[in-house]
Amino acid sequence: xxxxxxxxxxxxxxxxxxxxxxxxxxxxxxxxRKILRQINSPAQKEKSWxxxxxxxxxxxxxxxxx
Numbered sequence: 001x002x003x004x005x006x007x008x009x010x011x012x013x014x015x016x017x018x019x020x021x022x023x024x025x026x027x028x029x030x031x032x033r034k035i036l037r038q039i040n041s042p043a044q045k046e047k048s049w050x051x052x053x054x055x056x057x058x059x060x061x062x063x064x065x066x
Contacts, residue, residue: 033057 036057042049043056 036061 033054037051040052040057042051
């Protein structure tokens with residue numbers, strides 16, 4: 001019974017670590033896109049200015065590692 005409780009505790013701890021890591025990863029990606037928008041500045045298309053979408057930023061970064 002004691003071993004089962006230790007195993008259950010280990011599983012819960014691993015789950016919590018993994019879930020928090022994915023939250024931090026998402027927050028880091030949001031921050032990265034925000035900074036890249038500022039660096040690249042607004043894009044001009046056909047006499048109008050607009051910010052790049054997440055998809056456009058992702059396409060530019062495809063295959064590069066920051």
